[in-house]
Amino acid sequence: MLVAEAVGFLTERGAAATVNSTAHAIGIDQSGVSRLITSATAAGYLAVQASATDGRRRELTLTPAGNAMLDQTHRWQEEIFLRLSAGWSENRRGEFRQAMTDLMNRSHELEASPTRTPRCQSRGDAA
Numbered sequence: 829m830l831v832a833e834a835v836g837f838l839t840e841r842g843a844a845a846t847v848n849s850t851a852h853a854i855g856i857d858q859s860g861v862s863r864l865i866t867s868a869t870a871a872g873y874l875a876v877q878a879s880a881t882d883g884r885r886r887e888l889t890l891t892p893a894g895n896a897m898l899d900q901t902h903r904w905q906e907e908i909f910l911r912l913s914a915g916w917s918e919n920r921r922g923e924f925r926q927a928m929t930d931l932m933n934r935s936h937e938l939e940a941s942p943t944r945t946p947r948c949q950s951r952g953d954a955a
Contacts, residue, residue: 829897830854831864832873835888836898845888846879873897 834853838845851861865888868874873894879885890898913921 829864829868829871829873831861831868831888832890832894832898833901835874835890835894839890844879844885847886847888850888868894 831850831854834850835845838849838853843849847858847861847865850865851858854861854864865874865876869876871893872891875889875891876886877889879887909921913924916924
């Protein structure tokens with residue numbers, strides 16, 4: 829489940845997995861992520877509790893079942909990667925993994941950067 833992956837991602841990086849941070853990580857609005865959270869909680873993958881520091885905030889954690897599901901998902905992803913990269917050397921696979929990791933890390937750096945990307949102007953905008 830996408831929401832469990834996002835919660836795991838945030839937790840691994842030491843960030844609070846709140847409704848808002850999870851919505852941001854997935855790239856959807858709060859109401860959309862709330863529906864995903866409800867579904868993942870009903871499936872037993874997530875636990876939701878009020879924040880110890882701010883009762884208005886809800887914090888998300890993976891349950892043991894959620895961790896097991898993610899472990900299984902990651903094993904499946906690795907199997908597919910090995911099939912897709914059949915014929916590649918271990919060195920090439922390692923370089924590909926490192927390049928993907930570098931891209932993901934860079935995307936997080938850009939997202940956290942105070943510098944904004946210029947907005948594209950539509951044809952109707954004044955120059």
